Amino acid sequence: MSVMSHDPRTGAVVASVADTSVDQLRSVLKAAADAAPQLAATSPAERRTWLYAVADALESHRDELARLADHETALGLERLTGEVTRAAEQLRFYADVAIEGSYLDVTVDEPTATTPGLVRVNRPVGPVAVFGASNFPFAFSVLGNDTASALAAGCPVVAKAHPAHVGLSMRQADIAREALAVAGAPRGIFTVVSGHQTGVDLVKAPEVTAVGFTGSQAGGLALWRIANEREIVIPVYAEMGTVNPVVVTRQGAADIDAVAKGFVGSFTLGNGQFCTKPGLLLAPAGSSAAAAVANALREAGPEPVMLTESIANAVGSGISAMVDAGAEVVAGLPSGEHAWSAPAAVLTAPTAALRAGSRLLEETFGAVVLVCEYEDERELADVLCRLQASLAASVFTGGAGDDQAPQIIGLLSGNVGRVVVDEWPTGVAFTWAQQHGGPWPSTSAPTSTSVGAAGLARFVRPVTYQSVHDGWLPPEAQVGNPWHLPRRVNGHRS
Structure with missing residues (x-):
């Protein structure tokens, strides 16, 4: 089986990509699971280096990527050239959000005569499956908002190529993989797979801990149902849109x-x-x-x-x-x-x-x-x-x-x-205050956003450490604060 993309202007086939096999998917998932602890232990500064390297690589291939995208989407070179730049800027933005560190919400209660010492911190959830959109082949695709925010939060990503621009998705994967390798990133933190059944199997895979999706209600709800029928249910952050x-x-x-x-x-x-x-x-x-x-x-x-x-x-x-x-x-x-x-x-x-x-x-x-x-x-x-x-x-x-x-x-x-x-809603800026999500059924998780700084919160979960020796805590929770993160101590910001 293979996925074929077409030129919307002529109907001609542009690219044909073989479906990822069961064995290939199993290998990809193992690599992502193996990389997860290592990625979680890296500092936001290290992750920023990797994400900036991918952003630079995208921009160095801007014209090539825009031409390929135009063949598969007919969205026009001007629009698509600008979207490559946006995708690169998004990668850098989410990397900088991770550096700022508020998404980790480090909170410390020092021990008293009646209460134990507690440290609460958000930790990466693990491998994330990302399903990109058809209508934004860069900004919401395999290297779009979901992937950028998940990697910035310390989670490996396995992205599924969209059939509408499968050739472009695979080319972006090649560019990103090379950039990450040169930058010294761990193997397995980003991979792109292809095929409808592959996408279903991806959501069912026990290694996957969360799903990011942008697309139709039918597609988003299908993934949501699969995730909720798993033995271990996982969250699906589906941005589906309505009127x-x-x-x-x-x-x-x-x-x-x-x-x-x-x-x-x-x-x-x-x-x-x-x-x-x-x-x-x-x-x-x-x-x-x-x-x-x-x-x-x-x-x-x-x-x-x-x-x-x-x-x-x-x-x-x-x-x-x-x-x-x-x-x-x-x-x-x-x-x-x-x-x-x-x-x-x-x-x-x-x-x-x-x-x-x-x-x-x-x-x-x-x-x-x-x-x-x-x-x-x-x-x-x-x-x-x-x-x-x-x-x-x-x-x-x-x-x-x-x-x-x-x-x-x-x-x-x-x-x-x-x-x-007194303005129109089309166009979503990736900023600190942005909210790109809404109540059901516009999204499957109304308290989350798929665009903006708060997007990292989807891919972490809180853990409290009680009476744990400082040296045994994850770096972001240690007294020395080696990652220089904002934190609350006994209810006060520091």
């Missing part, structure tokens, strides 16, 4: 044409294949929002080319399902001439159609959106309470004096991971 709502206030609707233009720019970005794509616009009654968005779409005239044939086919079927659920097409642009082209569409429906279980509350991956008008604040609040949880939501207001905005922000914050005001 990300946009709310326009009464004052914000005063410039509905500008909002519509920005909306089209956001939901067609990457051909509508961003997990943070806004899929539902809620505007006040009488704003003619649907017509404004339809006009903006016709003016923009996108010709989406999707990542895979199945994704392209799903766009048309998704539009049909939305119509069957009570929506009406306001504007539709037909598929283009490329092999995996897809239509773009704006639909509208009454808010009464947005009820639990409706297809209108599910994501249609692609340049397809729904626009609805609400009569008053009570109806809007009712609609927002019926929506699936999402990664992000946007509110467009009339400015600081908009009295409708605080209530909307409060409602949205209970159902999403990131609330954006």
Whole structure:
């Protein structure tokens, strides 16, 4: 068996990679398990050296990688060249987060006459399985956020190549493996495998202690179920995405044409294949929002080319399902001439159609959106309470004096991971305060994030050492603090 990637513009085969065999996977997992204690014992400074080496290697192959990615994804050289740089910067960022050390949460209770001496510290969980995304072949792929944060936290990674860009995934693996070897990293801390059944076997493998996933709800939930059926259940950090709502206030609707233009720019970005794509616009009654968005779409005239044939086919079927659920097409642009082209569409429906279980509350991956008008604040609040949880939501207001905005922000914050005001949600910065995750079913672990400094927390677990001789503690917990980490001693920061 093998995995073949294709050029979305022509349908031609770009790469063919043999599935990882059972024996090969067993060898990979043993190497990762053997490397885990050694990696956990290395200082963040050592890990930073290795991650920086991989980042430098990626950038040295930037043009080659971008060209290969374009053949497999049709996302364009400009976008992909920039994404290589982003992936390299992410590797360096997570390495620096590890150096700062807060993710270890070292906490010390010195012994007293009535209580023992306690040291609490987060420790690496062990080998992590990473499943990269189709829509970001670098930033969320085999060397993306999940891999970078797991390695920075001291965990070996076994990544599964995405079939949409399997050739690129393997090329990145080769580059990273060579860079790590030259930098002196232990063998087995990073490997890429291929094949659908290989991915299933990877999650079932007893050596694997956690899973990072970015992709569809169907894929994420399948892995979550496998992990929960294991003899030893492991956490699955699946970022799956849903419909990300946009709310326009009464004052914000005063410039509905500008909002519509920005909306089209956001939901067609990457051909509508961003997990943070806004899929539902809620505007006040009488704003003619649907017509404004339809006009903006016709003016923009996108010709989406999707990542895979199945994704392209799903766009048309998704539009049909939305119509069957009570929506009406306001504007539709037909598929283009490329092999995996897809239509773009704006639909509208009454808010009464947005009820639990409706297809209108599910994501249609692609340049397809729904626009609805609400009569008053009570109806809007009712609609927002019926929506699936999402990664992000946007509110467009009339400015600081908009009295409708605080209530909307409060409602949205209970159902999403990131609330954006007067800006669009597409694009996720890897920073210290970022939250890229939301309540179920947008993610399988609502308290975690797949992007940002807090991402390292997914791959460690707390251990408390009671009355343990200082020399027997792991380095990060010792009194001498050889790794120069922040810590709390008797409740006080030091």
